[in-house]
Amino acid sequence: MQYILEILPSLFSGVVTTLEIFALTIVLSIPLGILVSLALTGKNIIKAIFEFYVWIMRGTPLLLQLIFIFYGLPIIGIVFPRFEAAVIAFVLNYAAYFAEIFRGGFQSIPKNQFESAKMLRLTRWQTLRKIVIPQVFKIVLPSIGNEVINLVKDSSLVYVIGIGDLLQAGNIATARDVTLVPLILVAVFYLILTAVLTLVLRKIEQRFDYWR
Amino acid sequence: MFQVKSLNKSFQGKTIIKDMNLDVADNEILSIVGPSGAGKTTLLRCITGLEKADSGKFFLDGEEIDPTDDSKSVIGVVFQDFGLFPNLTVIENIILAPQLVLKKSKEEALKEAQELIDKLDLTGKETLYPYQLSGGQKQRVAIVRTLAMHPKIICYDEPTSALDPKLSEEVGKIILDLKKQNITQLVVTHDVAFANQVADKVKEVKPFKEEG
Numbered sequence: 001m002q003y004i005l006e007i008l009p010s011l012f013s014g015v016v017t018t019l020e021i022f023a024l025t026i027v028l029s030i031p032l033g034i035l036v037s038l039a040l041t042g043k044n045i046i047k048a049i050f051e052f053y054v055w056i057m058r059g060t061p062l063l064l065q066l067i068f069i070f071y072g073l074p075i076i077g078i079v080f081p082r083f084e085a086a087v088i089a090f091v092l093n094y095a096a097y098f099a100e101i102f103r104g105g106f107q108s109i110p111k112n113q114f115e116s117a118k119m120l121r122l123t124r125w126q127t128l129r130k131i132v133i134p135q136v137f138k139i140v141l142p143s144i145g146n147e148v149i150n151l152v153k154d155s156s157l158v159y160v161i162g163i164g165d166l167l168q169a170g171n172i173a174t175a176r177d178v179t180l181v182p183l184i185l186v187a188v189f190y191l192i193l194t195a196v197l198t199l200v201l202r203k204i205e206q207r208f209d210y211w212r
Numbered sequence: 213m214f215q216v217k218s219l220n221k222s223f224q225g226k227t228i229i230k231d232m233n234l235d236v237a238d239n240e241i242l243s244i245v246g247p248s249g250a251g252k253t254t255l256l257r258c259i260t261g262l263e264k265a266d267s268g269k270f271f272l273d274g275e276e277i278d279p280t281d282d283s284k285s286v287i288g289v290v291f292q293d294f295g296l297f298p299n300l301t302v303i304e305n306i307i308l309a310p311q312l313v314l315k316k317s318k319e320e321a322l323k324e325a326q327e328l329i330d331k332l333d334l335t336g337k338e339t340l341y342p343y344q345l346s347g348g349q350k351q352r353v354a355i356v357r358t359l360a361m362h363p364k365i366i367c368y369d370e371p372t373s374a375l376d377p378k379l380s381e382e383v384g385k386i387i388l389d390l391k392k393q394n395i396t397q398l399v400v401t402h403d404v405a406f407a408n409q410v411a412d413k414v415k416e417v418k419p420f421k422e423e424g
Contacts, residue, residue, distance in 0.1 A: 112294075112295040113295065113297065115262055115289075116291065116295030116296070118261075119260060119287075119288060119289045120361060121313045121361070122308070122309060126313075134299045211299050211341040212298065212341070
């Protein structure tokens with residue numbers, strides 16, 4: 001118990017870093033994903049460019065992307081600080097997944113919704129804002145939730161570029177003190193984080209349950 | 213007076229509508245009947261501008277109109293599957309376009325909507341969502357939503373296909389009742405009995421066969 005109290009502060013500061021990366025990625029990658037998904041349903045060349053982007057982001061390991069941005073890009077003179085490099089990698093990667101989720105959502109809106117809106121003479125933007133986006137949001141919520149949970153755990157990959165997140169804090173303590181306790185605590189922290197998020201996501205889904 | 217002159221429409225080389233002419237007087241109800249595949253729905257979609265005609269002209273009171281021009285469309289549609297917006301309540305479905313497109317104040321839009329709701333026997337359903345309504349109620353909401361935009365012409369696509377005989381008779385009454393309001397109505401249906409119940413004129417369409 002004494003030992004747990006001793007290592008808790010370092011674990012907590014790791015949690016803070018993990019949450020920072022998590023929050024920034026969510027806040028930036030979801031809007032970016034929506035924009036990319038609109039581009040994916042767009043015209044030829046723009047569509048091709050963004051399909052290529054999604055292919056790269058989903059087709060290579062996130063770990064490679066992190067290493068590429070932090071250790072690779074400086075070779076050609078592009079240098080990002082650690083934390084910024086991590087956020088850029090996560091946002092680019094998750095936006096690609098979110099884009100595919102939103103694209104699926106947009107495509108599952110029945111054609112009659114667009115035609116009704118057209119016959120009521122709503123503009124394209126009014127149709128999107130009042131009718132399509134609210135419906136897409138409800139459709140994609142479960143999939144978004146999945147990615148959100150994934151992101152909490154994926155954020156541990158930042159240890160590879162030397163960021164002191166939760167996992168790294170536990171790893172250091174285990175190596176130093178030769179005990180399993182820090183790693184078990186790390187697991188408990190992740191479980192608490194994902195449990196809280198699961199609850200929050202369920203609440204959000206329930207809030208959108210008023211129509212079917 | 214609504215006129216269609218020498219309308220042609222084909223899909224991928226297959227002629228659907230060949231040199232079609234229509235004349236409908238003000239307040240008149242025209243039924244368009246015919247078997248499946250005869251091009252009834254295609255005709256309706258050309259008239260409503262959801263499909264662009266290959267050639268042909270449309271006239272309202274002697275003036276040529278372009279149904280695909282959303283900015284001043286005078287044509288409303290009640291779709292076969294109603295096309296209600298599931299994320300909006302009955303009243304929101306109805307007042308959305310009057311507020312956004314006709315720029316009515318909320319009070320004015322609500323007042324007009326309520327009159328129509330009461331008239332079409334939907335009183336008390338204002339705050340329900342479409343999934344909470346029966347087929348006949350959904351259809352009446354769709355009719356009210358169309359009426360709230362003050363169209364000169366209303367088109368119905370298979371209005372009885374989702375209704376039992378008693379409800380078919382009711383919607384027939386509604387259509388007949390709307391004659392008094394200076395509205396021209398076009399009813400596409402395969403239900404000959406219903407066509408005879410409501411129509412002043414019946415136009416039969418047959419599947420087009422290439423000659424020779």
